[in-house]
Amino acid sequence: MESPDPSSSAPVLLNIGGKKYATTAETLTQREPGSMLAAMFSGRHTLPRHPTTGAVFVDRDGKHFRHILNWLRDGDIPVLSESEYQQLLREAEYYQLLGLADYITEKLSWKKGDGTLETELTRKDVIKCIQAQKTRFRGVNLSGLDLSKLDLSEVDFSYACIEKTNFSSANLHKAKFKLVEAACSSFEHANLHECELTGANLKEAVLDRANVQSANLQDACLTGCSFIETDLRSAHLQSANLMGADLNGANLEGANLKGAKLTGTNLQGANLQRAYLREVDLRETDLTGAKLGGANLLGTIR
Template structure:
């Protein structure tokens, strides 16, 4: 059964991932009226109730929802462990409770970049920005931020300073990182498909299991990067500096590595079928177990 919510002192019964809560419409809508949770119970939308009990089910982890209710009631949350703050942060972001997100972030240790300066934007401000269209962070300092699990597709980070920034599990499809300073950042399990990374400084970056299909990494500094089991099919790696990079088990099928620097590169077990390796120096490259069927090795030095 679906219904809207006129204002009433009657309790609202919630089932959050199997945990039961009772509250009021005022509690859910007044402290953060622009949030998603306020919109759900504002009367502007219809939600599904259990036909017998009148309970509204929300398919989220109910463990920390009591903290969310206490925030909406009183504007406070208790001191928590960092891991619990991170769990609560995910729920606050889902419900778009930006005031709570800010409050949590003030209780977490903020990272600083190598010169000790603070990033110019917070995670919360970035979430606000990506809700609008055509987001650009060109030349902005975002070093040390935790941007994991965010949808950052199409965002322009060209020339930005993003050293030691956490992008793990983020959606960065078609994002632009041209000439960005991203040394030491983490892109583990991120979606970087069709990304523009040409000329970027990615020295020491972790890209394990990342999806880099058709990404443009031409002229990028990839020295000592970790690409273990990354998907680099049809990636553009012309003249990229891959010295001492770890591409063990990576899928480079159809990738273009013309002019790439592969000194000390680990390509053990990598899939290099139909890759373009013409005139590449492979003498110091670890190729044990690599698949080279159909690769263009004309002029390659081995």
């Protein structure tokens, strides 16, 4: 039997060490096209299947395969213990999922057994590092540091722990903050233009009067954040959690908020002209004085 076309959404049944899973060839091939799973279900190979169920058998421990599927579907996995991360890393390496392996390695680089974190660098260390090209602080713990007013443009902070870190007035143009832990950090007046912040945890962070224009905040946790008079024009906020956030006077012109959570959000005086607000519940949102001209409200509850 031939493997399904990778663009197909038809169900694919898997038997991983006795555990049954159902997914699609698209899920198995799109996020990590160089992996063993992508090669198996690329359509180039004939795979042995169970004669009755049609399931493909893989002789591996099936316990953590659900995390692998969630990674391939959403690009994320839940917080795990250090031993569970190590077990999942072995599976990621077996399936040649380099992106997942890199993610786990970065998590393990700062995860401590007792849950406490110690800052690894000083402000002076950071200044020395950013003088070099292609600066990366992936997975590094910089919590509590004062990095205000520094030029940190295009720096890669992905997976880093930057809780209660001061980035006020810093230049963070095109910096990468994918899946960072940045609760209670300050980005006031910072330049976050075109930054990558997908899946970032910015709970109760302060971004007042920051330039967040065209930044990618999809799936980010922005609960309780302060965005007072923040420039969020053309920002990508799909499925972001903005519950309880303060966007008083924020400029969201042309921003994409499809599926965003806005319960209890303050949007007084905000500019939402030409914003994409499909599938958003605005019933408990304060829109006093907000501008909604040209906004796409199809499927929105008001």
